[in-house]
Structure formats: structure tokens, C-alpha cells
Amino acid sequence: MIQEQLQQLITKALDKVLPATDQSGLTDLSIDIETPNNPEHGDFSSNVALVLGGLLDQPPRQLAETIADNIPDTLLIKRVEVAGPGFINFYMSPIWLQEVLEQCLTAREQYGCSDYGAGQKVQVEFVSANPVGPIHIGNARGGPFGDALANLLAATGYDVQREYYVNDGPENTQLKLFGASVQARYLQELDIPAELPEDGYQADYVVELARQLVQQDGDAHTDVPTDDSGALYFFSLVKEWMVQRLHEDCAAMGIQFDRWFRETELYEQDAVRQEVDKLLQSGAAYQKDGAVWLGATEFGDDEDRVLVRRTGSPTYIASDLAYAVDKFVKRGFDKVIYVWGPDHAGYVARLQAALAAIGVQPGQAEFIIYQTVRFLEGGQPLALSKRRGNIITIQQIIDDIGRDATRFFFLMRSVDAHLDFDLDLARQHGEENPVYYVQYAHARICSIHHEATQRGFEILPLDEVDLSLLTHPDELTLLRKIADYPQLIQRAALDRAPHRLPHFAYELAQSFHQFYTTCRVLDADQPALSQARLKLVQGTQIVLQNLLGLLGLLGLLGITAPKEM
RNA sequence: GCGCCUGUAGCUCAGUGGAUGAGAGCACCGGACUUCGGAUCCGGGUGUCGGGGGUUCGAAUCCCUCCAGGCGCGCCA
Numbered sequence: 001m002i003q004e005q006l007q008q009l010i011t012k013a014l015d016k017v018l019p020a021t022d023q024s025g026l027t028d029l030s031i032d033i034e035t036p037n038n039p040e041h042g043d044f045s046s047n048v049a050l051v052l053g054g055l056l057d058q059p060p061r062q063l064a065e066t067i068a069d070n071i072p073d074t075l076l077i078k079r080v081e082v083a084g085p086g087f088i089n090f091y092m093s094p095i096w097l098q099e100v101l102e103q104c105l106t107a108r109e110q111y112g113c114s115d116y117g118a119g120q121k122v123q124v125e126f127v128s129a130n131p132v133g134p135i136h137i138g139n140a141r142g143g144p145f146g147d148a149l150a151n152l153l154a155a156t157g158y159d160v161q162r163e164y165y166v167n168d169g170p171e172n173t174q175l176k177l178f179g180a181s182v183q184a185r186y187l188q189e190l191d192i193p194a195e196l197p198e199d200g201y202q203a204d205y206v207v208e209l210a211r212q213l214v215q216q217d218g219d220a221h222t223d224v225p226t227d228d229s230g231a232l233y234f235f236s237l238v239k240e241w242m243v244q245r246l247h248e249d250c251a252a253m254g255i256q257f258d259r260w261f262r263e264t265e266l267y268e269q270d271a272v273r274q275e276v277d278k279l280l281q282s283g284a285a286y287q288k289d290g291a292v293w294l295g296a297t298e299f300g301d302d303e304d305r306v307l308v309r310r311t312g313s314p315t316y317i318a319s320d321l322a323y324a325v326d327k328f329v330k331r332g333f334d335k336v337i338y339v340w341g342p343d344h345a346g347y348v349a350r351l352q353a354a355l356a357a358i359g360v361q362p363g364q365a366e367f368i369i370y371q372t373v374r375f376l377e378g379g380q381p382l383a384l385s386k387r388r389g390n391i392i393t394i395q396q397i398i399d400d401i402g403r404d405a406t407r408f409f410f411l412m413r414s415v416d417a418h419l420d421f422d423l424d425l426a427r428q429h430g431e432e433n434p435v436y437y438v439q440y441a442h443a444r445i446c447s448i449h450h451e452a453t454q455r456g457f458e459i460l461p462l463d464e465v466d467l468s469l470l471t472h473p474d475e476l477t478l479l480r481k482i483a484d485y486p487q488l489i490q491r492a493a494l495d496r497a498p499h500r501l502p503h504f505a506y507e508l509a510q511s512f513h514q515f516y517t518t519c520r521v522l523d524a525d526q527p528a529l530s531q532a533r534l535k536l537v538q539g540t541q542i543v544l545q546n547l548l549g550l551l552g553l554l555g556l557l558g559i560t561a562p563k564e565m
Numbered sequence: 566g567c568g569c570c571u572g573u574a575g576c577u578c579a580g581u582g583g584a585u586g587a588g589a590g591c592a593c594c595g596g597a598c599u600u601c602g603g604a605u606c607c608g609g610g611u612g613u614c615g616g617g618g619g620u621u622c623g624a625a626u627c628c629c630u631c632c633a634g635g636c637g638c639g640c641c642a
Contacts, residue, residue: 038585045584084583175642343642369570413577417578418636422577429604434590437590440602450601451602454601455601500579507589513606514607517607520600
């Protein structure tokens with residue numbers, strides 16, 4: 001990308017000006033190439049002299065002059081200026097944008113991709129909702145986010161795997177509660193008196209599960225004891241239905257996991273017990289009050305944590321540790337990104353400490369906590385409570401406003417921010433809805449191509465088209481947008497910030513609409529210009545498609561917007 | 566009480582330690598179609614970047630503190 005080329009030019013200049021020792025504190029990051037807010041300050045700008053001046057205790061302005069004077073001549077750059085406290089500003093010659101367009105048209109679906117990750121094995125684990133109910137609006141946000149993040153990492157050269165962790169372990173108390181709820185509903189369905197446990201699952205789908213069970217097995221399970229073993233038994237009866245439902249919900253969101261990892265696998269291999277034993281041997285864990293404790297404070301946690309209860313059954317930390325060993329040691333991931341809901345925020349420090357205890361290096365495990373989503377309808381937030389039973393499933397939302405609009409709205413905001421999901425806005429197919437604004441730009445692009453074919457415009461190969469004819473301000477703005485795309489991908493991946501993509505898609509659509517209004521593409525009187533503009537349109541389409549591909553929104557491009565206004 | 570996240574225009578939000586310019590969308594008002602899709606475009610104005618202090622040549626951005634909101638803090642997951 002162009003920023004890298006400029007960085008290399010600066011590096012060359014530095015090599016001529018400064019002894020290598022003076023460059024020791026310099027990293028790629030300190031040679032920052034950015035786009036100035038004020039266009040008068042050039043097309044690109046570098047703060048290298050300001051950073052280096054501070055490091056070497058030299059006047060930045062003077063240093064900047066020296067560096068600027070030694071930047072090798074190239075056709076891409078018209079002139080270099082030093083400004084302000086010591087910025088080096090680059091004024092590009094017009095051909096740089098033509099080169100970018102050529103790169104884009106040549107690379108096509110690879111445009112914007114890089115090998116930055118150098119094939120490192122990264123796992124993104126996300127959603128991982130317990131198999132006790134469908135995906136609902138409280139836990140769905142991690143889905144589109146994790147999926148888009150995985151796409152971004154793959155596009156920047158990482159070897160990415162998507163994983164869903166199914167918490168179906170035999171020691172999971174949530175499952176017992178859920179199983180007991182199913183059991184109670186099952187008995188009620190057969191007119192046998194039974195009470196839903198306190199804090200049990202009240203939602204309607206539990207009643208439906210019970211009904212399904214009666215339909216399948218009749219009264220075959222009435223003699224099952226109403227204790228933990230009975231609860232687990234009932235869970236086992238409905239488990240595959242639940243997992244199947246989770247599969248369907250994720251598929252509905254457009255997510256394909258590479259692996260559904262089941263917690264039971266860890267117990268079948270006796271991995272949980274083995275890990276606890278290892279920790280006891282290494283001294284990282286100890287016995288107290290009949291329980292086994294992890295000495296988590298040694299590894300930065302606030303307090304030590306129980307690994308094995310007094311009853312002898314392991315806690316979730318124990319199985320999460322065994323799971324981590326499976327990820328890092330057995331399967332050899334260089335990095336694992338855990339995407340969790342806000343209710344898990346307090347668990348980060350705990351697992352981090354536990355990971356340190358098994359020798360996972362800091363930075364190998366990343367934790368991304370997404371914030372809550374409020375769904376608004378008529379300006380009022382929808383209330384949801386899993387326990388009280390008035391849950392709203394992600395399937396309902398998708399049925400309502402469509403998969404792509406759902407994903408777009410989820411992805412629009414930073415995961416750090418609380419998200420207001422405006423259902424009324426998402427339902428609209430009008431100008432207020434950013435989804436259709438972007439979609440409309442693509443529809444227009446397709447229409448131009450269609451029209452070109454209809455009118456018999458011959459599409460010339462790239463080397464026969466004079467791109468230097470693209471000089472209109474709106475053409476240049478659009479070209480600049482195409483040029484900015486690779487760095488956007490790079491930074492969004494690095495910052496784990498997929499939300500920048502919908503914003504960029506909107507801006508790209510905006511630049512295109514503006515171009516479309518002022519610059520007629522197909523003009524029989526100006527065939528050479530038409531050819532150049534067709535290339536620009538094609539470049540826009542490539543970027544738009546790549547962008548929406550990363551967001552998992554290619555469906556938007558397949559749907560043709562209505563012809564009626 | 567402790568921890569995490571947030572606080573930017575009337576509303577919803579972008580914003581990468583940079584420049585005499587802190588930006589979008591929505592909403593509101595006014596304009597633009599004989600020709601590629603008007604679900605479009607153009608113009609119009611709004612800010613103690615929650616308050617205070619600090620670091621820096623330079624802070625919405627980093628640090629401290631206070632205020633406000635959301636979420637979490639179990640031998641539940």
C-alpha cells in the first residue's frame with residue numbers, strides 16, 4: 001500500500017542522514033504516515049521528525065528539513081514540504097491514484113489483503129452460549145462481531161479458526177437447572193404435579209421441548225428421580241435438540257464455525273482431572289477446606305479460586321483450563337481471542353491468572369468484552385429476561401428485518417460501546433437506513449454495467465485505458481477512498497475494530513453517489529473518458545464487494561433493490 | 566465498596582498523540598431531474614469533546630481525581 005512505500009522512502013532518507021545508532025529507538029510505528037485533516041497540508045504527512053527530534057534532543061523542524069531533502073525522487077511525489085512544528089508533508093503527483101486503481105483492478109478480491117499475520121495460527125472463540133436456549137438479543141452481538149473479526153484476520157494473513165465452545169459438561173450447574181426445568185414441564189405436560197425449580201427457566205421454549213419429549217417418548221421418563229442425576233438425564237434427552245438449534249441460529253446469522261468443541265470431550269479424556277493434578281504437583285494449586293484452590297493471587301488475580309469443590313466436582317475454571325491447554329498446547333494456536341458478553345467481564349482477570357499458571361504468555365490470549373445491546377421500538381427499549389421467559393430470539397429479529405440488516409446494525413458500533421439497535425430504523429428501506437444507502441450504490445454500479453452492455457460499449461483492457469483523464473474532484477475523491485481501503489483493513493484488524501468497515505462502506509457509497517451525480521459514466525461523445533470512468537466504477541465495485549464480504553453482507557449485493565420508487 | 570465499559574451537536578454515534586478545521590448520519594429548512602436506478606445529489610448550524618488537575622512541542626485521545634450512566638463481582642457459567 002502507498003503508506004508503506006512512503007515509509008520506505010523515509011527510511012532511505014534516514015539511512016543517509018543519521019548513523020544507525022541514532023535510529024535505534026525507531027520503530028515502524030514511529031514513522032507514522034497519516035492523512036492530514038487539512039488538505040492544504042498535503043496528501044500524506046509524517047511526524048517522524050517530531051518523534052525523532054524528541055528522541056535525539058534535536059530541533060524537529062531542522063531534522064525534518066534534512067530528512068525531506070534526502071527523500072529520493074519518485075514519480076509518485078510531486079513535492080515534499082516541511083510545515084508546522086516539523087511535519088513532513090507529501091504532495092502526491094496525480095499518477096499515484098491511477099496506480100492505486102490499477103492495483104485494485106489487478107488484485108480484485110485480493111485488494112486490501114496483506115500477509116501481515118504471516119500465517120500465525122489464531123483462534124477466535126465466540127458466541128459459545130450455553131445449550132439451554134436459542135440465541136437471543138442478549139447474547140447475539142458476539143456472533144457477527146467474532147465472524148467479521150475472523151474475516152479481517154484472515155484477510156491480513158492469519159490462519160484463522162472459528163470455534164464455538166459448547167458448555168455441556170456434566171458439572172455445569174446451569175445445565176442441571178435447565179434439565180430440572182425441562183423435567184418439571186414434562187411432568188406437567190403429563191398432568192403430573194411438578195414445580196418449576198426456583199430460578200428455573202420459565203420461557204415458552206422449555207414447554208415446547210417438554211411437549212416434543214412427550215410426543216416422542218410418551219410417559220417413558222416419569223420415574224426419573226427429581227434430583228441432580230434426573231436433571232442431567234433430562235438435559236441429555238434434549239441436548240442434541242438444543243445444539244441443533246444453536247447451529248441453526250448461527251447459520252441464520254450467516255456464521256459457519258470451523259469447530260463446535262464440546263466440554264464433554266474434556267471430561268471423556270479425563271483432561272480436567274489431569275490438569276488439576278498437574279497444578280497441584282507444580283504448586284500452583286493447593287488443598288484447603290476440602291477443596292482444591294488455584295493460587296491465582298500469585299498470577300495477578302484478586303483472590304485464589306476454587307478449582308474442585310468440596311463435593312469433588314470441578315468448577316468451570318478447571319474445565320476452562322483444560323480447554324485452554326487443548327487450544328494452546330494440543331492444537332498449537334499462537335493466539336486465542338475470546339469474545340465474551342458483558343456478564344463475563346469479571347471473569348477475564350480470573351482466566352488470565354489461570355492461563356498464566358499453565359504458562360500461557362501474556363498476549364497469547366486476548367479478551368474482547370462486548371457491551372450490552374438495547375433494542376428500541378417506538379423509542380422504547382424492549383425488556384428481556386431469560387429467566388422470566390420473555391426472551392426475543394435472534395431468529396425473530398432476522399425474520400423481521402433480514403439477516404444483512406441485522407448484521408450491519410450489530411457491526412456498526414464499536415463493541416466497547418453500548419449499542420442502541422433501532423428496530424424501526426432497521427425496518428425502513430428508505431434513505432434513513434444506511435444499509436440500503438450502501439446497497440443502492442452497488443445497484444447503481446450494476447446498472448451502469450448493464451447499460452454499458454446494452455448500448456454495446458466495448459470494455460477495453462486496462463492497458464488501453466487512459467486513467468489520467470480522471471481529474472474531476474469527485475473522481476479524485478472516489479479514487480482516494482479506494483486508495484485508503486488497504487490501510488483501513490490493516491488497522492481495523494490490528495485494532496480488532498470491525499465497526500470501522502460499515503462506516504467506510506457508507507463513506508465509499510457517499511463518494512460514489514456524488515461521483516454518479518456529477519460525472520456521467522457512459523457518454524458516447526467522450527469514449528476515452530467513459531472507458532476511464534468504467535474502470536473507476538469497477539474499482540469501486542471491487543472495494544465495496546471486498547468490504548461487504550468481510551462483513552458477511554454479500555447478500556446485500558445479490559438482492560436487487562426495487563425498481564419502483 | 567471493588568472491577569470492566571461508556572460520557573463528543575437536539576438524537577444515535579465516528580474520531581489513528583498532531584497542525585489556524587473535532588466530523589458523519591438522523592431530525593429541521595430550502596434547492597436540483599429531456600440522458601447510466603431521485604432509495605440520489607447540493608446548500609443552510611449547531612459543540613464548556615462530563616468537571617478539574619497533570620504529562621507533552623502538541624490531548625477528545627495518555628495519567629490522576631471527581632461526577633453521571635450501563636454491566637459485573639458465587640465452591641453459578
